[in-house]
Amino acid sequence: MISEKRVESLRRRYGKRKAAAPSGFRRHGPGAVREKTKRPGDTREVIRRLFGYLEADRAGMLIAFLCVIVGTVTNLGGAYMLRPIINTYIVPIAGGKGDPAGLARALCLMGAVYLVSVLANFAQAKIMLNIAQKALRNIRNDLFGKTLELPLRFHDTHTKGDLMSRFTNDVDTIGMMLSSTLVQLFSGVLSLVGTLALMLYTSITLSVVTLVMIPVMMKAGAMVASRSRKYFSAQQSALGALNGYIEETVHGQKVVKVFVHEEIAKEEFGYLNDDLKDKQIYAQFFGGIMGPVMGNLSQMNYGLTACVGGLLCLLRGFDVGGLTVFLNFSRQFARPINELSMQISNVFSALAGAERVFQLMDELAEEPDAEDAFIPEPIRGDVVVDHVVFGYNPEKPVLHDISLYAKPGQKIAFVGSTGAGKTTITNLINRFYDIQSGTISIDGVDIRKIPRAVLRKNIAMVLQDTHLFTGTVRENIRYGRPDATDEEVEEAAKTASAHSFIRHLPNGYDTLLEGDGSNLSQGQRQLLNIARAAISKAPILILDEATSSVDTMTERHIEEGMDRLMADRTTLVIAHRLSTVRNANAIMVLEHGRIIERGDHEDLLAAKGRYYELYTGATELE
Structure with a gap:
């Protein structure tokens, strides 16, 4: 059985997050303005923002609702026609008289009237489907755009x-509400x-009886x-938490198998799955019970x-036709209530x-570029880090x-x-995070005054964790510069x-x-990243332990290539293997977020300090 400690860990990792943005954020979506933030959980605010995505199709919405009105009126009119008929x-024919x-x-x-109702309902369904899909497209665009703007x-x-x-479950529930539930309501x-x-027109007495309910x-x-x-x-x-666990587990299958974690993963998945089941039972029960309750009443x-x-x-x-029509209306009167009650579950699911x-x-995006930001041309790569203090939590500097x-x-x-703190320094140079104090400059310009896009365009990174996109080898290499020619792609390779x-x-x-280049070896994937x-x-x-995942023989093959890559470039190397940094102009030895030694390879060995201990003790850092 999964332990209570593990359960608590799962709750912390996948528990519901309620992160209301601070005031003054820039809303995404139609009608986005800079204003005081309202809590996303405010139902009225959520509805207002949803309707904001429908404003672009006001004409279509108007036509759809006119079709709804026509459909409803003709449906009610066709039902009332039973009374005179x-x-x-009917009654005279039963008495031996009448006009067949x-x-x-x-x-x-009456059939023609009902046909108009059918056509009107078909038209509004088609129009609303188009409007809803356009709104969903805009929501997904804004959501994806915001995801790319979010800080690391x-x-x-x-x-x-x-x-x-x-992107999937939540947006789909919104789509269901916009395409059908909204019109049905x-x-x-x-x-x-x-x-x-019509009930009041037919019989006030019977209407009073009905209205009591x-x-x-x-x-x-x-x-x-x-x-x-x-x-x-x-x-x-709960659904988002379960999806998060599935994604992590599937992505880390090799680690799961190496550490024989399958049974524990099953137990943890079972816990999250049971949690989702319990919440779905309550949600579906209270969403589905509305119909039967209303139906019985x-x-x-x-x-x-x-x-x-x-x-x-x-x-x-009282005439028989009137009684027949009224009873029909009485049942029809309850039907909209039943339909409205049945749509409640869709509405609440969509609002959630x-x-x-x-x-x-x-969520707050990266801070905008400074108003006085400018582009130093051309960037040569003169990097200066001056008395920098930084902590992911400002109260705990690293x-x-x-x-x-x-x-x-x-x-x-x-x-x-x-x-x-090795990787943290390179993250700061890229402005993935902003420093608390001190300055980082390139070519004498504070990086906070250089537009982020320009700054990062002038910094190439090769990370320890490789990532390739679905596409050809040529397209993956060209990701570094989309306008590169085929000849330049081959030269880079x-x-x-x-x-x-x-x-x-x-x-x-x-x-x-x-599949992230699953048909290549780890070393080959890293070579494509290089x-x-x-x-x-x-x-x-910036080379962040770029050769740590490459075997020694492969590393030897790429050393000359790396030297060519680093020629005429300012290169910052985070070393996994100390043998790879011997030819560096300067080596910074860090411990606990401080530079405790600096110098070239020979000088640091001669000093017989921390670097000497690392180099003579092992050629690799664990």
Whole structure:
């Protein structure tokens, strides 16, 4: 059985997050303005923002709702036509008199009225489907755009599966509401009002009997609806948590198998799956119970109305056609209520999904570029880090008074124990995070005054974790510079010593890669990442343990290519193997966020300090 400690860990990792953005954020979506933030969980605010995505198709919405009105009116009109037909044609025929031809004409007319109703309903369904899909397209565009704008800090603290759930499950529930539920709600209310008006016109006495049940129905509906909202919100959060766990587990299958974690993964998945099941039971129960409750109350109302109506026919001379029509309206009066109640589950599910979507949209994006930002042309790669202090949590610094410089064409290496702050320094140079104090400048310009896009375009990175996109080998290399020619792609591959193995692939540079390059070895994937950096022609190059996943023989093959790649570039190297930094112009030894030693390879060995211990103790850092 899964332990309580593990359960608590799962709750912390996948529990529902309620992150309301601070005031002054820039909303995404139609009508986006800079204003005081309203909590995404505010139902009225969620509805207002959803309707904002429908404003672009106001004309289509107007036509759709006109079709709803026509459909509802003709449907009610066709139902009321039964009264004159029964009284004028059916009753006389039963008594041996009547006009069969007139009955046929009346029935044809009623059929034509119903045909108009069918056509109107078909038209509104088609129009609303188009409008809803356009709105969903805009929502997905805004959601994806916001995802790309979010800082690295956000992606480091949120599971990919939960983010994917917002793009799929949550957006789909919104689509269901916009395409059908919205119109059905309007149609239901219109039918309710129209039916009530015709009931009053037909018989005030019977209408009073029917209306007695309305407060009962409304009270019952309100009681169920109040609980449905809460449970549907919990259901969507639990669904996102389960998707997050699935994504993590599937992505890390090799680690799961290496550490024989299958049974524990099953137990943890079972816990999250049971949690989703429990929340879905409550949500679906309270969402589905509305129909039966309303249906039973409707049947009670129908039976009571039939009894009273029969007495009116016997004692007050109420016409049979009127009683037939009224009983039909009585049942029809309950049907919109039933339909409205059945749509409540869709509404609450959609609102819960919309809340999660807007929570993501309301996350703070990276701060905009400074108003006085400018582009230093051309960037040569003179990097200076001056007395920098930084902490992912500002109250707990991980870098303390870091100062260093790298001249154009120089190679600066960072070595030290895991967690010493090596990668953090390179993240700051890219402005993935902003420093608390101190300055980082390139060519004498504070990087905070350089537009982020320009800054990052001039910095190429090769990370320890490889990532390739679905596409050809050529397209993956060209990702570093989309306008590169085929000749430049091949030259970059040669620089990274990747040309040789690429030529032996089934289709060479046009070989299709899928699943993050799963048909290549880890070393080959890394060589393509190096080629991607080579083609960018960025003056600054960051190698974050770029050869740690490459075997020794492969490393030897790429050393010459790496030297060519680093030529005339400012290179910052985070070293996994100390043997790779011996030719660096300067080596920075970090411990606990401080530079404790600096110098070239020979000087640091002669000093017999921490670097000497690392180098003589092992050629690799664990």
